[in-house]
Amino acid sequence: MGIAERKEREKEELREQILTAAKSLFLKKGVEKTSIRNIADLIEYSPGSIYHYFKDKDEIFYSLHQGGFQQLMSRMLAINDLPHPLDRLKAMGSIYVHFALENPDMYDLMFIKEAPLDHVARTKALQWNEGEATFKFLRSTLKECMAEGHFQGHEEEALSFLIWSTVHGMVSLNIRRRCEVVLADRQDTIVKDGLDSFFTILDRL
Amino acid sequence: MGIAERKEREKEELREQILTAAKSLFLKKGVEKTSIRNIADLIEYSPGSIYHYFKDKDEIFYSLHQGGFQQLMSRMLAINDLPHPLDRLKAMGSIYVHFALENPDMYDLMFIKEAPLDHVARTKALQWNEGEATFKFLRSTLKECMAEGHFQGHEEEALSFLIWSTVHGMVSLNIRRRCEVVLADRQDTIVKDGLDSFFTILDRL
DNA sequence: AAAATAAATGAACACTGTTTAAAATCTAAG
DNA sequence: CTTAGATTTTAAACAGTGTTCATTTATTTT
Numbered sequence: 001m002g003i004a005e006r007k008e009r010e011k012e013e014l015r016e017q018i019l020t021a022a023k024s025l026f027l028k029k030g031v032e033k034t035s036i037r038n039i040a041d042l043i044e045y046s047p048g049s050i051y052h053y054f055k056d057k058d059e060i061f062y063s064l065h066q067g068g069f070q071q072l073m074s075r076m077l078a079i080n081d082l083p084h085p086l087d088r089l090k091a092m093g094s095i096y097v098h099f100a101l102e103n104p105d106m107y108d109l110m111f112i113k114e115a116p117l118d119h120v121a122r123t124k125a126l127q128w129n130e131g132e133a134t135f136k137f138l139r140s141t142l143k144e145c146m147a148e149g150h151f152q153g154h155e156e157e158a159l160s161f162l163i164w165s166t167v168h169g170m171v172s173l174n175i176r177r178r179c180e181v182v183l184a185d186r187q188d189t190i191v192k193d194g195l196d197s198f199f200t201i202l203d204r205l
Numbered sequence: 206m207g208i209a210e211r212k213e214r215e216k217e218e219l220r221e222q223i224l225t226a227a228k229s230l231f232l233k234k235g236v237e238k239t240s241i242r243n244i245a246d247l248i249e250y251s252p253g254s255i256y257h258y259f260k261d262k263d264e265i266f267y268s269l270h271q272g273g274f275q276q277l278m279s280r281m282l283a284i285n286d287l288p289h290p291l292d293r294l295k296a297m298g299s300i301y302v303h304f305a306l307e308n309p310d311m312y313d314l315m316f317i318k319e320a321p322l323d324h325v326a327r328t329k330a331l332q333w334n335e336g337e338a339t340f341k342f343l344r345s346t347l348k349e350c351m352a353e354g355h356f357q358g359h360e361e362e363a364l365s366f367l368i369w370s371t372v373h374g375m376v377s378l379n380i381r382r383r384c385e386v387v388l389a390d391r392q393d394t395i396v397k398d399g400l401d402s403f404f405t406i407l408d409r410l
Numbered sequence: 411a412a413a414a415t416a417a418a419t420g421a422a423c424a425c426t427g428t429t430t431a432a433a434a435t436c437t438a439a440g
Numbered sequence: 441c442t443t444a445g446a447t448t449t450t451a452a453a454c455a456g457t458g459t460t461c462a463t464t465t466a467t468t469t470t
Contacts, residue, residue: 011417035457035458036457036458036459037456037457037458045418045419046418046419046420047419047420047458047459048418048420048421048459048460048461049417049418049419051458051459051460052416052417052418056458057458057459111378111381111383112317112377112381113381114381114382117382117383117386121382126385126386126389127386128383128386128387131383131387132386132387135387153405154402154405155398155402157388157391157395157398158395158398158399158402159399161375161378161384161388161395161398161399162371162375162399162402162403164374164378165371165374165375165378165399166367166370166371166374167374168374168378169369169370169371169372169373169374169377170366170367170370170374172317172373172374172377173366173369173370176316176317176318176319176322177319177322177326178316178322178333178336180331181322181325181331181332181333181336181337182333182336182337182340183340183362183366184331186362190362190363190366193360193362193363193366194363194364194366194367196363197359197360197363197364197367198367200358200359201406204409204410205406205409216448240425240426240427241426241427241428242425242426242427250449250450251449251451252427252428252450252451253429253430253449253450253451253452254448254449254450256427256428256429257447257448257449261427261428262427262428411470412469412470413468413469413470414467414468414469414470415466415467415469416465416466416467416468417464417465417466417467418463418464418465418466419461419462419463419464419465420461420462420463420464421460421461421462421463422459422460422461422462423458423459423460423461424457424458424459425457425458425459426455426457426458427454427455427456427457428453428454428455428456429453429454430451430452430453430454431450431451431452431453432449432450432451432452433448433449433450433451434447434448434449434450435446435447435448435449436445436446436447436448437444437445437446438443438444438446439442439443439444439445440441440442440443440444
């Protein structure tokens with residue numbers, strides 16, 4: 001009896017439809033201005049039906065932000081063949097920054113917005129697998145750098161956090177428009193220049 | 206005829222009342238969950254009356270965030286007597302981080318939330334005086350450091366941005382709860398440790 | 411064909427920011 | 441002291457929000 005399987009498949013399909021609709025709307029208008037009714041209109045279902053597939057609005061955007069981490073992670077894994085860990089570390093920084101600037105709304109969801117973390121807090125008792133995996137990847141690369149003698153006198157976890165903070169700081173100031181009003185004239189190059197300065201520091205360290 | 210003056214004074218008083226009410230509510234519940242009606246209830250006026258004193262909700266929170274910058278700036282100016290610019294630079298970093306962790310909601314409003322910048326974009330044609338003053342203060346201190354021979358091979362504006370980004374990154378990851386789920390065990394010390402690592406880097410640079 | 415199960419709906423609830431016509435209050439001139 | 445004018449304040453309305461739930465519709469099993 002393949003009926004149960006087909007039903008399961010159909011349910012999964014509609015779930016996917018909701019996510020696709022939500023994503024296209026939120027990339028156009030942002031999370032706040034994407035309403036359940038907007039999503040329902042787009043997939044031609046009633047607003048209430050969405051609650052059979054997602055607990056609440058936060059869960060929808062939590063699901064969406066997972067896709068972002070998959071994308072980011074696959075880009076990161078693509079530079080795993082670089083022989084020197086310090087080169088890998090810098091490449092990860094570049095990838096992180098480029099991902100953020102190319103997908104500002106998705107980055108916002110992943111690292112700035114409260115919606116996905118609100119959902120995490122309410123369900124999985126403070127476990128954020130997506131973020132943890134990304135951070136672990138940075139930590140293991142940094143460990144390799146230190147094994148080669150780089151960054152002496154630094155503690156691995158704190159330095160990992162510092163590096164993450166540096167790239168996050170640059171792109172989040174940019175995304176939340178604190179650059180365009182303070183560095184108006186070189187708004188589009190400042191992140192690249194800042195990153196270059198950062199690489200110079202890492203090389204000398 | 207002091208009547209006009211008294212009226213002016215009364216108007217200013219009510220404006221201040223609105224701001225005080227808004228501030229106490231937003232520190233308790235956050236910007237999004239502080240409604241115009243909540244503010245109106247607290248000052249015992251009708252919701253509509255608030256619109257005689259502020260154009261919209263964003264303007265209220267723009268006004269509030271200005272107070273935050275005054276606070277931050279006054280703390281910064283207090284270390285102007287330190288003789289060495291590098292010491293001043295590091296003290297500024299400490300002050301910035303402590304301000305953020307002691308006033309997370311205010312920091313959120315100043316450097317993360319979109320509300321104040323939305324208001325800036327809609328009125329003053331992209332001029333953010335509060336943020337600009339703070340950034341200029343960092344830049345002038347960094348210039349003095351470089352005049353003493355520090356940070357050779359770096360460009361002043363880009364490095365200023367990088368330093369700002371580093372401290373902003375650490376506190377904003379903390380405030381938006383990306384630390385507590387990734388660095389649960391040392392959540393309350395990681396920013397301090399990260400900052401120490403950063404100071405070590407600045408010293409060696 | 412009837413009973414049981416699952417899915418979808420539309421209306422309702424309690425909110426939100428904002429606008430506006432009307433009412434209330436206060437000031438200034440006659 | 442009254443009346444005309446200017447402010448200030450209000451209540452009601454508009455169009456929207458997330459979410460819940462009894463009812464209807466559709467599908468599957470007996």
